[in-house]
Structures are given as C-alpha cells and as structure tokens.
Amino acid sequence: MRRLGKTNLRVHEIGLGGIPLQRVNGEDTRAIIRAMQERGANVIDTARGYTVSEKLIGEALRDCRDNFFIFTKSSARSYSEMSRDIKLSLDNLATDYIDLYQFHNVKNLDEYNVIMGENGAYRALLEAKERGQIGHIGLTTHKLDLLEEIIDDYPFETIQFPYNIVETQAEELFKKAAAKDIGIIVMKPLAGGAIADASLALKFILSNPDVSVAIPGMESVEQVAANLSVSGQPLTSFELAEIEKIRDTLGNDFCRRCGYCLPCAAGIDIPTCFTFEGYYTRYNLTEWAASRYDAMEKHASDCIGCRACESRCPYGLAIAEKMKKVATVFKF
Ligand code: SF4
Ligand code: SF4
Structure with a gap:
C-alpha cells in the first residue's frame, strides 16, 4: 500500500x-x-x-x-x-x-x-x-x-x-x-x-x-x-539488462495507443494498425498479427496522407509516414 x-x-x-x-x-x-x-x-x-x-x-x-x-x-x-x-x-x-x-x-x-x-x-x-x-x-x-x-x-x-x-x-x-x-x-x-x-x-x-x-x-x-x-x-x-534491451528496441518513436489521433479521415483504426505492425515486427507474432490486420475494415494503404491526425497525436508521431511502413510490412 x-x-x-x-x-x-x-x-x-x-x-x-x-x-x-x-x-x-x-x-x-x-x-x-x-x-x-x-x-x-x-x-x-x-x-x-x-x-x-x-x-x-x-x-x-x-x-x-x-x-x-x-x-x-x-x-x-x-x-x-x-x-x-x-x-x-x-x-x-x-x-x-x-x-x-x-x-x-x-x-x-x-x-x-x-x-x-x-x-x-x-x-x-x-x-x-x-x-x-x-x-x-x-x-x-x-x-x-x-x-x-x-x-x-x-x-x-x-x-x-x-x-x-x-x-x-x-x-x-x-x-x-x-x-x-x-x-x-x-x-x-x-x-x-x-x-x-x-x-x-x-x-x-x-x-x-x-x-x-x-x-x-x-x-x-x-x-x-x-x-x-x-x-x-x-x-x-538480469531484469535491468532486459530493460535496456526493450529501450534499444522501442526507442521513443512508437504509438502508445491513446487514440487521440482519431478519427482518421480515411476511417483507419490508426492505433490498431500500429499495434499489429508492432506484434509482427517486434514480437515475432507474424501469422497472428497478419490475420488480424487482414480482418480490419481499413488498412494502412487506405491512408490518403492528409496528416490531419498528426496534430492530434500528443507524441508528435509522423503517422502518415508510419502508415507507409505498416502498408509495406503487411503488403497492403
Ligand atoms: S494521414 Fe492517413 S492516417 Fe492520418 S488522418 Fe489522414 S488518412 Fe488517416
Ligand atoms: S495519438 Fe499518437 S500515440 Fe496516440 S494512438 Fe494515435 S498515433 Fe498512437
């Protein structure tokens, strides 16, 4: 307590x-x-x-x-x-x-x-x-x-x-x-x-x-x-070493899933896209992440690059650029 x-x-x-x-x-x-x-x-x-x-x-x-x-x-x-x-x-x-x-x-x-x-x-x-x-x-x-x-x-x-x-x-x-x-x-x-x-x-x-x-x-x-x-x-x-590993992998440029960037002009669920991309690339859950990404209504490739979401992100993420990366990882 x-x-x-x-x-x-x-x-x-x-x-x-x-x-x-x-x-x-x-x-x-x-x-x-x-x-x-x-x-x-x-x-x-x-x-x-x-x-x-x-x-x-x-x-x-x-x-x-x-x-x-x-x-x-x-x-x-x-x-x-x-x-x-x-x-x-x-x-x-x-x-x-x-x-x-x-x-x-x-x-x-x-x-x-x-x-x-x-x-x-x-x-x-x-x-x-x-x-x-x-x-x-x-x-x-x-x-x-x-x-x-x-x-x-x-x-x-x-x-x-x-x-x-x-x-x-x-x-x-x-x-x-x-x-x-x-x-x-x-x-x-x-x-x-x-x-x-x-x-x-x-x-x-x-x-x-x-x-x-x-x-x-x-x-x-x-x-x-x-x-x-x-x-x-x-x-x-051992745990302190694990912490350093996590810091090396994540850096500071990642989505915290707060949702403040929404709604997306193209109807994309932005944080969920980033979550699946993270599971795919960082945690080696490729099949799991790909099947869930596939089931989403809109995908990163639907991004029109308007950047309306970026001013709402409290972490200043370059969301439109990151969407391109997500689209590359999942191929759509
Ligand atoms: S830049 Fe892309 S992700 Fe952001 S609001 Fe526009 S369409 Fe949506
Ligand atoms: S506002 Fe930024 S950190 Fe929050 S969910 Fe959207 S992209 Fe991720």
Whole structure:
C-alpha cells in the first residue's frame, strides 16, 4: 500500500485502468473487480470519455463500492460542461461520492487557464467537493512542459502522467511533485501495449518510490492475477539488462495507443494498425498479427496522407509516414 500524496488515501500500488473495459461485458467487469478485491487492490480509474466503462464499473461495484477508491475524469473545460459531467459520472458509477475527479488530458496552458477561469471547470469541481460529491481533485496530461509550468503553484492533489521503461522523462517532475506531497498516478505503464512483459514493466515503475499507484488497463481475471502478483522486490541485474534491451528496441518513436489521433479521415483504426505492425515486427507474432490486420475494415494503404491526425497525436508521431511502413510490412 502507498499513500496518494495529500489526499491521504491508502492505495494499493496497482490499480485498474478502465479503458479496456470498453471491450468486455458486465459479467467480465464484475469478475475483474472481484479478482482485484481478493488481492487487496482498491483503485479503479476510469473516465467520462471511456464510453461504457463508468457504467460497467458502477454496476460491478453495487455490492462492494466501499472497498474501492473510484477515480474518474472529464474533458470538460467549462463550468457548465463539468457540472453536467459530474452528474453523469455519479449516475453512471451508481454512487453519491467519487474519491478523485480529474481534468482529463489537459494539453496546454491555454486549456489550463480556461479550467481555472471564472467560468471554468475547476469551480464546478470545487462546488461538488463542498457538497461532498467529490473527495479530491487531480489533473491528467501527456504534456511534461505543462506540468513543469504549473507545478510550483499546483492547486490539485494528484497528477496522472505516462511513465514506463521507455518513457522516463517525468522522473524529475515526479520528485518535485512528491516533495509537494502531490499524489502520482502512473498511466501507460506498458507504453500503451508496446511493452510485452507486463511484470517487468510494473516492477520497474514500482521501484520508483515517488510513484503512488500504477494503473495498467486490464480486461481479464488472468491479467489481474499476473499484474497483482508483481512484488516490490528490487530489479535484478538480469531484469535491468532486459530493460535496456526493450529501450534499444522501442526507442521513443512508437504509438502508445491513446487514440487521440482519431478519427482518421480515411476511417483507419490508426492505433490498431500500429499495434499489429508492432506484434509482427517486434514480437515475432507474424501469422497472428497478419490475420488480424487482414480482418480490419481499413488498412494502412487506405491512408490518403492528409496528416490531419498528426496534430492530434500528443507524441508528435509522423503517422502518415508510419502508415507507409505498416502498408509495406503487411503488403497492403
Ligand atoms: S494521414 Fe492517413 S492516417 Fe492520418 S488522418 Fe489522414 S488518412 Fe488517416
Ligand atoms: S498515433 Fe499518437 S495519438 Fe494515435 S494512438 Fe498512437 S500515440 Fe496516440
């Protein structure tokens, strides 16, 4: 268990990231949450934007709400939109109290200033906190420069940021945040699925004492069992060598499957194309990857090179160029 900064919540160091619940049903969600509970895990992170995720979690928590801390988030930036979203989250999650409500994916200082303005979303969360509907307030972002700009006067209790074997750029920022007693929630612990060895990935993250909780997305009881079995032991020299190998293979120029680039002008499921290409070229799952790629409705060769997706990618990937590579690998 770790302390989530000044929220004072005692959280298990591994929580459930709610994105993959969009791919499972109510029964699976209940089983996943039961498996979490059996292993002492007590954090579930979701978002208004994860379609059915909040609702599935709400239904699964009907008889065990008090055993979990619920974190959710909204992309609302204005007072009125955030007021609406708080109500929707409470309804979906079938609860009268959300432990942590976060501003979702804040991209720059302009967005942050809107949130903090007179008619901004922050006021809605503060009022909900006063009414006792929300326990704590946090912010999630993929932009390190934004956090660096605001961290000195950071008004919230948690940050949520990507951190994993190949994305360690926030380590200094985490130190600063921890010194200010800000809770640190780690998203993208497997680099959006690019890192295949989940146990090693989690072990690496948890070896950082500044981290409060990592939230890998999980969509099966097997994944819960595997992830929750990761102990807090130090990394062995063999594991450190494995980490270096992963860094050499992946570099920094890869898709994290966040989906912000969508929709594609040609209807291509961009992150899934990159996922199958990664499995084909990096993990030697050629037949498996080729058959799944084949079954996709649109393929990389359908890319018209408009680059509309690229300005939406928080990692600045040259998506149109990468699509050409995917088309070459799979031959269409
Ligand atoms: S550049 Fe290609 S992948 Fe990106 S939006 Fe245009 S068609 Fe889609
Ligand atoms: S291409 Fe960029 S925006 Fe799209 S899913 Fe990958 S990392 Fe996210």
